[in-house]
Amino acid sequence: MLRTQFEEDLKNLHEQFYKMGREVSIAINNSVKAFIDHDKELALEVIEHDADINNYEVSLEKKSFEMIALQQPVTTDLRTLVTVLKASSDLERMGDHAVSIAKSTIRVKGSKRVLEIEEDIEQMAGMVTEMVDDVLDAYVITDEKKAKDVAKSDTAVNQQFSSIYKKCIDAMKENPETVVVGADYLQVAGYLERIGDYVTNICEWIVYLKTGKISELNSNRTEEI
């Protein structure tokens, strides 16, 4: 059977979305690596590279818009395009947060470090990028069950944030020399926590794609700490 032009366009759109997501995953990984290693060059790379991620979003928006306008899809096909329109914003903001983490790296100037907390942040980043990679896989095959599982793993990310938060407060109370770096740790962990929230949003979009229902997978997304 021949693919229609629309199916072909849709396939391309999915691939573009997936590629954008992969770029975002790499950006998050690199930004945290740069932060932990005090690697300003890598941090600058993340910042410069963000333009590419933004271009992906603009291009996805344009393409979805064109497809809606020219081919006037309905039901499932329209739903797919709306999902791309909405979920690409989530990816773009995840990229913005990677940039923010990279900027923290550039700001930190040989402050006193707390290695234990840095290890926790590294671990948290691993959890978050795994979520990003998993949600992309779930997206590509519209796997509703996997999307729900990914959303569930956000709970562990939130717990990790709480644990880092407590350690930062303790360190800063005990030793004023750790205040600057502690505030940075809190910020970076906060960015990672929000990236987890964005992944959860995308999980919700996958459920929507499959079922047509807009649902909230984690009602307590903006976690208490």
Added chain:
Amino acid sequence: MLRTQFEEDLKNLHEQFYKMGREVSIAINNSVKAFIDHDKELALEVIEHDADINNYEVSLEKKSFEMIALQQPVTTDLRTLVTVLKASSDLERMGDHAVSIAKSTIRVKGSKRVLEIEEDIEQMAGMVTEMVDDVLDAYVITDEKKAKDVAKSDTAVNQQFSSIYKKCIDAMKENPETVVVGADYLQVAGYLERIGDYVTNICEWIVYLKTGKISELNSNRTEEI
């Protein structure tokens, strides 16, 4: 001249968007008021009320989707619907941040306070809610010039964040008793700063609505502090 059904639907959609925005503005205002006054009841109200804001988003999404599917609009009309689809996410997240601020309020338990910083946060909240109200006004009449002005005022919000950041660091370094509350101040100021970013996003959508061009009004949105 008789209004067509589509025009009527579009007018309703705009009104719903505006109303959602007003709810968000009130939520931000109340959350900061609750935080400063240690008013847990008001904080709980903000948290409960967030369901209404989320319902607005779901309803706007459904309605836009229906209008695209049934009436197959092109060019400007389609652009308007895409804008509602995208910008309603921004409003919804601004509401989420108000909830996060409300949750900080519930967490703070008679910690030592730094009144000067609280005044700064109050002022910052005033700047941010003014941006929210202004962008809604600009949206309703698709005022591109006003949208650009609103986006510019985000610079002052970012400066206010930097100033609060420095004061928090100084306070926490000087007096370990202010570490807990200082971390909260940083977080709340961070939420307000990001609300300013979301407003800037909506400004970009207004420019898009008017010109069809996707532009970035503040390339340094995720500010260095």
